Amino acid sequence: MARLAQFSPPAHIQDFSDNRAQQERMNAAWSDNINRWANAAMVGDIWSRTNNGPRPAFYNPLLTDTPDTSANAAITWNAFPGRLQALFPTQAQSWQQWADQGVPLPVTTNLCSGSSVPPAPYSPTGPRGWQDEYCEWSVTRNSAGKITSVMFTCENPEYWMTLWQVDPGKVLQIYQQTIHPAVQLSDLCLRDALGQVLLDPLTGAPCYNPLNKWNCGTRSLPDSGGAMHLTSSPNTLGAEYDLAASATLPREDNHEPVTSASRLVCFARYGRIGRHSDPTIGQNVNQFVNYTPSLPLPQATLTDPPGLYMQTPNFSGYQSPDNTPAENFWTVVRGDLKDPKVPGDIDRILHATFSVPPEKNYTVGDIKINDQPIDFGSQIAATITMALMATVFPNSGVTQTAVGRSLDKELPNPAVSALQPLSVFNAYRAQEQACNEDTMSIPVLALALQPGQQVSNIALLLDGTVPDGAVFTVPEGGVSIRIDGTQQQPTGVYLVTLSVEADAAIGDRTILASVPSLPATQQAAIGLLTVGGPTLATRQSAPVKASIRRGRD
Template sequence: MEKLLSDPRFFTPANQIDFPENPAAQQAMNEAWTFNLTGFTNQGITGNPWNLTNSANNTWYFNPLTTNTSEGKYAPIQWNAFPGRLAYYYGGEGGTNSAGIVLPEADLLSLADTGKTTTGRPFSDLPQITNPCTQDVSPYGPFGPRGWQDEYCEWSVERDSQGNIVRIDFTCENPEYWSTLWGVDPDKVLALYRSTLGKPQIVMEDLVLMDPVAGKPVVDASTGKPAYNPLNKWNSGPVSTATQGGAMHLTSTPNTLQTETGLASSATVPRAGGNANAQALLCCAQYGQPARNSDPHIGQSVNQLVAPPNPSSTAHKVTLANPPGLYIQTPDFEGYNYQTKDKTPASEFWTIVRGKAALNDASGRPMPGNYILHATFQVPKEKNYTVSDITINGAPIRWAGQVAQTFFMQITGMGLAQPGSAPQQSCVTDARVEQPQPLQLFHAGVFKAMFGTPVPNLMGVPMNLGSNSTLIAPKVQQGQSKVRMVLTASQTGTGQPTVAFDGTGVTVQFTGAEVVTYAVPGNTYPGPVLALSIEVSVAADAPLGARGVTISFPGQSSPLTAFPSALHVVAA
């Protein structure tokens, strides 16, 4: 049982220490992670005041670094790892599709593993679906090489020449962690890819972001090093082979930790309709995606901590317990009656590769549940049989999704008892007077490469790598001038916009705009947004740290709300 350190920082997921041999590098990682998580927390508390009503100032969500949590109450929130929307829309569990078809279980399992039915029909050949909140009709999403694995758990499957499963990799590691780790030491990322996936053949060139026109690595101006490609050949798709594929961290566009923080913070607002119905609450509050196993349940669980269904119960302010993260729970090997050929307990084939089975907090209290980040299910070669020779409730394992159905995912909430109650608000609606909403800031070179790199997907929808970026604030040094950057924003207003960063010592020159289409990280579906080209100059004595950003068009009212932690000013 590992105990967390007591210094005031955001601990890495599961308190993962990836530089045990290099304390200085681990310290750099800790500082970078704390900066990023602080930014995500501030973004979650701010909410969306730009173009929605009743969706801002989520002050019943708190920052655990600035709050005494010694009296905090842990609240494990769990949901099944198998994609709930597959069963909802195509399995006859309440949702509708345009053809009214109901697919058999084998097809749902095949879709979860491969993106195709047992007869080879991809998502692009399946009927469209209807959103129960908005009644909008659309193709099945999220898009991407394994976008449909959208319960904050993704997997890749390795099979032998006979089609038997020999190894399954399950991961719930968030992309922000790996982007942060890459910023500290790309060589460490390479070493961890090799050891975690068991593939020593991976080389650095496989992981870097390439300029799609020049065919050479893109330099990230934040670090001066080659940029990371989060959808590289070893972390793309549900199939793992000796030459490509694997599941290192999450890639489905909604599967981010920043999004999870935003969902939890948005869910702290009590709504007039109550919280007895998870999906109705989600539709009212407009957080997350309906019909997932995760989002409706997470939102309801958080909301019931803040506003207990029993009026005599105590209300709580809420946060994601430190270390914030998404965690795999151990499969129910006995309850689901796993049976092996030689009577070896199937649990012996489950290996925690990253993360921990148990964790204590900084005060020594056991934290609830498991803190598994990456696990494999694999029969040792000397056994002379495969995963496909194991049965679950008498059925041979033909799909990794059968295993996913036997375990849960978890976030750990923390509640602080309050003497009063949170103010209730009506449902979220579109604002009558909109402000331009800053969405995401990029260095221009990274933006150009990501948005110029197409992402093939089985939904047959045009996608680009921008949807797999993160909301980690790009860095600009003190004394740098005319640094070319791109700020994406909601399409609100006409004329030449004014872009400004809060604080002093940072000036901005607008140079142009275009419309681009992508899924802003955390979103299920892509859409058109403005891409504002700017040049950023930072004074030599500009204060260090995070800067929020505002956008205004001629004639728009003030005051404007800044999007927190869009830019990171660092020392030269």
């Protein structure tokens, strides 16, 4: 039996291969983030929903031994946005264009109930919101409108936010190598309402903008565009942990097991029906644990290195004008291919391009897939399989009872969902609004404080509204939270001061909310606050050629 010592970066990538100390800092910071998401996923959302947790059949391999009897299993799905096909079954002639450029028609069908609903804009929104299968792409065209290159990514945004915390200069370097040499550090920085680069008031370092102009939309242009990492709001690794853990709960309806992919995703309310990814992942994980009354459950987790990965495209339907094999035009930029010595292994491709070299007298647009010229990047995406790896072991000793449908509580328990310097919090919300993203779609990493530190003007987001009499405590001790005021938009934001005792123990903290008008709970929010931990960047690694403003209230 073995307990994992540390979570690995996606695809075991070593972005600081030339700097061991920096790589160790990155590894530690990344592993700490994964640990928080795994711990939060084991609990689930028990504050606002019924039958959503806890989830004992999902485990954290840093805390639980993975026995020799465990097995790894790949879960696969297609990278083309499945909801286009599910919601608009009679619009097949438009699917490819919509997958590249967005969906102009409103949604009028509830896929869970099969009933008609009032027209509503297609969501997820955002620059690439509809590319919601954990694979996004950006297309380069020549002056004649033909595709010359398509870049694909499945890198999660949380990794890039962590990498930025360790060294913004490394993020810039990779952007320049991968997206465009013209990228400047200031292009990647978050800005305030005055357009000035915003410095995190706790670290003094510029804040990263995951929706920056070089990682925005589906068109790659000389001065903007590209796909460095995922931006669609569902395409986060934290959300994937929650989905996988939620799927371990056995479900029943009128004492009959719920097992189909579509019913499970609607019944448990993880992800969205119609996607290729979430229903497939959920059904597979649910089958892995396969609840049997009175017998110990298997336990499952995401295999290290956790991530969602592209597989090498199926090139069997490709035909180039001079019969050059299409695989010659596919380049893995970041990540790695499967190990043929490991049975059942998967490719762990993070970023790749499909482009024809200049010496050829034709372009990507002259290549055909199934006798159709490549007019859209989505045609290539349709030949890409996505995959993740799950680890399962039997006879875990865990037991649980099947639960019914997950529903919203009429009176939810108070729950803290974010903790962030106020200036940074507001700037991210403004960026989401500017990009037509849902509020709080940009991930919030744990706030890191040091023993003896006191910080004010911190935004604490309480789900729902701002009720009177709220009290916030840290059950593990060593940190106190004082309410200084509230902010009206978005609703639920308290302005607080956090004080860390000089002898506070190093480690993560939870935050417990208590509101007299709401039902009490003993479950504190996980993953929002940590004391100590890896030393992250406190200075910029390259000059920012723009005016800079330190974050204030």
